[in-house]
Amino acid sequence: MCDTCGCSDSDVRITDHAHTVVMEQDILAKNDELASHNRTHLRESEVFAINLMSSPGAGKTTLLERTIRFLGTPCAVIEGDQETLLDAERIKATGAPVVQINTGAGCHLDASMLHRALHSLAPARGSTLFIENVGNLVCPALFDLGEAARVVVLSVTEGPGKPLKYPHMFAATDLVLLNKVDLLPYVDFDVAEFERDTRRVNPSAAILPVSATRGDGLTEWYDWLRRPDRS
Template identity: 60%
Template sequence: MCSTCGCASGERKIEGDDHHHDHHHGHDHHHGHDHHDHDHDHEPNGQTVIIHHHYYHQGDVHNHYHQYEPAPAESKSKKHKHKHKHKHKHIYQTAEASFKPAGEHHDLDYGHGEAGTHAPGISQKRMLQIEMDVLDKNNHLAEHNREDFCQKNILALNLVSSPGSGKTTLLTETLLRLRDRINCAVIEGDQQTTNDAQRIRETGVPAIQVNTGKGCHLDAQMVHDATARLELADNSLLFIENVGNLVCPASFDLGERHKVAVLSVTEGEDKPLKYPHMFAAADIMLLNKIDLLPYLNFDVDACIANAKQVNPNIQVIQVSATCGEGMDAWLAWLETQLCA
């Protein structure tokens, strides 16, 4: 998860702010001691907690916590004695707790272990605690957003994809077709620049840019702050275009009703298998840029089968914002959701 590597901390900016916000998820604790001999016993205290993410097709992410029984001591940690002067804690973990070979070629897989990820110098137990703290706070804020959207009958959609999938182009074409009959608004997420928000505003639809700085995803607090500035009308459609990233946005509920995964045919049909958490969390996949299929070696059926393997209930619509193919089906889906 991004909080373990520090990219969730740092500066973020929402258009209209007169100051920057610094969010630090986690704390560094230091202790100093003089030059002396000492023993370090790196046994973790207490039980480790396993988090299972369960994605439901109403936009919710539910985290279930389970106690984890530690492995035998010899596979977890070791004592050592050394002599030096320092101001840091030691957190060591043997290799088998962080990764294990994948397949006969002995590839490294750092997705194993209680946290399902790896960060140098941070124990699995510490990463789990960080994730629990961050997600619990975010989910509370997301539920607040969802209640507000529900009260105003606002359909909020979280658009997620890799960079370069054509998400913004697809969104601008969608807005041009909807703007005369449905009140729409857009929250644009990017690490830097207001380029995409400017493109959206050129359609006549209100948009606000959220720059996440080092952050690789939007969170519920950012969406809350942005919607306050947009002053959304009742019975409207809110598109939240997330930062281009198929990893961390899967875990962060924004209060949306649906996640919409956009996958372009230029990316390869195995994307749903490489990033299963995102496609498991999405309710619909827009297979974009299908006008390029004659020029590519892309297997549409295999791509859809891969998405269904990860998420049997995912809907798939093939679209092209450039030539307009599939846009009617996409708009029909939106209108169905507005009436739901």
């Protein structure tokens, strides 16, 4: 029983939960409105924006370094991390324009952050924009940035159960890159099980095994990036 208003503990939990849900809906609605603005701006600029998401250490930055050097088309990158400029410095070394967003305690990028970064970066017309989201398989799935496509990178070192543990992330993606397949002989990872679980939450997602270090599957990745219907 609450001494202040006389309600039961269960009433307090229900009220707090409802208030939280309303706040979350309001936040997401505002984000989606700005994401729509970003999407229109990117489409009019003929910039193909990809929201690249993964757990920390899955190999997103290594993949981007190799992709920028070998894709053969103009690229730009927005880097999302809680702290440091380490990944932005790695991208800068490839020659691609890059902007770093540090979120502090935040666990994801949102449409407002992307909006500000786009004005700073000003990607060239006709370029591919890679948005490397904060390493996290939960929150980034909830926030539309205005991207044209979503790509999830998963390393075989993470284990095969991730699509079922984090279904919102895998349900929202267009392509899953199964990275570090060069390590398959040394880890307990069942590729068939992973593909089956991914199909359970997202029957339409493409799955591409790759190795960002050895080069496996990267030609198919580049072809996906260049496909004419990508926008």
